[in-house]
Amino acid sequence: MHAKREKWANNFSEWFNEVIETAGILDVRYPVKGLYVWLPYGFKIRRLVTELIREILYRYDHEEVLFPILIPETEFAKEAQHIKGFEDQVYWVTHGGLDELNVKLVLRPTSETAFYPMFALWIRSHADMPLKIFQIGSVFRYETKHTRPLIRLREITTFKEAHTAHASYEDAERQVKEAIAIYKEFFDRLAIPYSICRRPDWDKFPGAEYTVAFDTIFPDGRTLQIATVHNLAQNFSKTFEITFENIKGEQEYAYQTCYGISDRVIASLIALHGDDRGLILVPEVSPIQVVIVPIWYKDKKEEITERCFEIKEKLEKIGIRAHVDDREKIRPGAKFYEWELKGIPVRIEIGPKDFEENTITVCRRDTLEKIRINADELEKIKDIFAEIYKNLKNRAHEEFNKRISFVDDIEEAKKCIKEKKVVRAFWCGEEECGKEIEDKVEASLLGILLEGSRSAEGMKCVNCKKEAKYEIQIARTY
């Protein structure tokens, strides 16, 4: 059994905005368009999510750094494709006090042009590589489209970007695969389903040789790009003079990759697991994993409260983040709704009956199922976490798969898109034909499916009917 998902399914946009505010994630009333305030509860989720990616990146030998937010125009404009891709969406700092600056500064929209002049100084020989570093911080983009909390921001506050340099193209290719593995683990642990596509050339990162992207599917049928991995080859190293002495003693340009994830992970976490009662958090990133609500009864009040705190301590001893909600003015029912809205995976109730019989009443947020267990069997809570994770993951994957339609006719593709589906079809690989597909179905060609794709052998292109080379994914996007 699960709580209803009617509003979530039918009126997603409203549901999302409401939950973000009422659950205490963001305050959207900050007086600048596209900028929002992280509230304490949202900030805790954000911290746990960034800790998770940090842990994985460290395990894969990445080192963390922090670069300045301002980039001089002279560096920013060096790479022709890059500036072309970003010039219409950067914020400029043009003045220092009343003086006009000689060299204007951009608020970084991404940090390649901040990192790479330093790479040129740091890298001297093949022994300095692979160089793998990352940072977590804000980037700024002057979005002209409709801004949305966590989805389309003017300040992306949680941009987790990694930059690497390598002594060979092969090693950069290996790094692309490693980055994909890192992101797969990250999203898997958050129970977020995704597809992995190689973006078409006309939609790759400005300055990259190619771009691989992770997309998930939202309840309204639109896809959301949640991570990208770029092979930069030698494009940036040539403009930023990042050279190294190779084994043969020759100077060579470095091979580079970069990859990033934004606040959209948290948007997905909220959107994909929630229901009409609010959030449902994956236990690993829930600021409170177990909330304990005392059910007071006349003369037993103090003993029951005491028991609650004993349980909390025992839970903390076995590594569970627990909280006792002992607010006096709010009745238990109101507390239940509030913690459900916030997505706390497990609630424990301790009332007079539990007190007498040394039991606790355990309620799961995902299924709302209530059971009573012995108060000495707290290890069982960990099993319940595992079950919640598994259940959320299965449910999200089912939703994801339900949204995908396999199509071999362009009219049918158009129809499916209209019905809020994500389309998979075969494609000849020609750019002209690909753009024609986008025009015809009024959606974006997300790219060539890299994982879980069907063989294109003997298949025909969905549009031109010539020999197909790849399976592609087409969708309306955020």
Place this chain on the structure above:
RNA sequence: GGGGCCAUAGGGUAGCUUGGUGAUCCUUCGGGCUUUGGGAGCCCGAGACCCCGGUUCAAAUCCGGGUGGCCCCA
């Protein structure tokens, strides 16, 4: 990229056409008494016309501009 709608207490609304003491129900917050196994009841209290300019004796209301929000189409 194009078009439309909107802004009044923490949230949701009425008032605006026809300028004249800013109201309402539901809610939020503070205080008090009774309560507590799924959103408690009663009493008392707090809190608002988005910003800048114009018209006017007088602007929430009319006019201009700005900022912010939402929706539809491409």
